[in-house]
Amino acid sequence: MFDTENWPTDRGQVGIGTLIVFIAMVLVAAIAAGVLINTAGFLQTKSEQTGEESSAQVTDRVNVVSTYGDVGNDETVETVNLTVMKSSGAGDINLSTATVEWLGPDQGTILTNGSDADEEHFTVDAIKDVDDTLPVLVKQEDRFRISIDSAALSDNGLGLDEGDDFTIKVVTSSGAVTYEHSVPQTLSGEQAVEL
Structure with a gap:
């Protein structure tokens, strides 16, 4: 059997601290992902517009x-x-x-x-x-x-x-x-x- 009398009693506090750090990291990653997705969408729209304008300058003559x-x-x-x-x-x-x-x-x-x-x-x-x-x-x-x-x-x-x-x-x-x-x-x- 297990000897439960000698187990440390402060393990729960360490787990809560780790959980808070983990949640904070997930929040930071989610915010960063949102910024990256918005930036990628903006750049895609801008590149499509630039491509259409460049194509028009070459062909619409x-x-x-x-x-x-x-x-x-x-x-x-x-x-x-x-x-x-x-x-x-x-x-x-x-x-x-x-x-x-x-x-x-x-x-x-x-x-x-x-x-x-x-x-x-x-x-x-x-x-x-x-x-x-x-x-x-x-x-x-x-x-x-x-x-x-x-x-x-x-x-x-x-x-x-x-x-x-x-x-x-x-x-x-x-x-x-x-x-x-x-x-x-x-x-x-x-x-x-x-x-």
């Missing part, structure tokens, strides 16, 4: 299919026309909120969408608009024309001369695309030229 200029009687390019479509994988692109940065041989300026092309505005017309959504590029098949009055943006008021270089940057809400162009060396007898 316009693609310039072609650029041509209308030649006036004075043998200068009076209007620059960009045929644009949305890039592969892009979402809807609203050209009414876009800006066009013009850096010509005479001056640089930022143009916004307007009803008439002039020294402050560009226009958007439909070439092919599948769902009649102008000025929003919705379908991959949509083709819109951005027209810029290069005569209004030149110092002489006539337009771009033979051999002039200029840069156009189309800026949408997701990003920008830049195109550099040159006027051909001769415009004699031409009504329109590829730029």
Whole structure:
């Protein structure tokens, strides 16, 4: 049998102290776990948002299919026309909120969408608009024309001369695309030229 007379009598107090320490450790661990879970959730949400924004900056852009200029009687390019479509994988692109940065041989300026092309505005017309959504590029098949009055943006008021270089940057809400162009060396007898 067991000899119960020689057992220590203070063992219960040690057990209660250990239990209090154990409960305190569990509470601290639970609080720390809650903070870690909240932080992980916040970081996951932030990384998803950053990933979507980065993807939009890469894909939600316009693609310039072609650029041509209308030649006036004075043998200068009076209007620059960009045929644009949305890039592969892009979402809807609203050209009414876009800006066009013009850096010509005479001056640089930022143009916004307007009803008439002039020294402050560009226009958007439909070439092919599948769902009649102008000025929003919705379908991959949509083709819109951005027209810029290069005569209004030149110092002489006539337009771009033979051999002039200029840069156009189309800026949408997701990003920008830049195109550099040159006027051909001769415009004699031409009504329109590829730029």
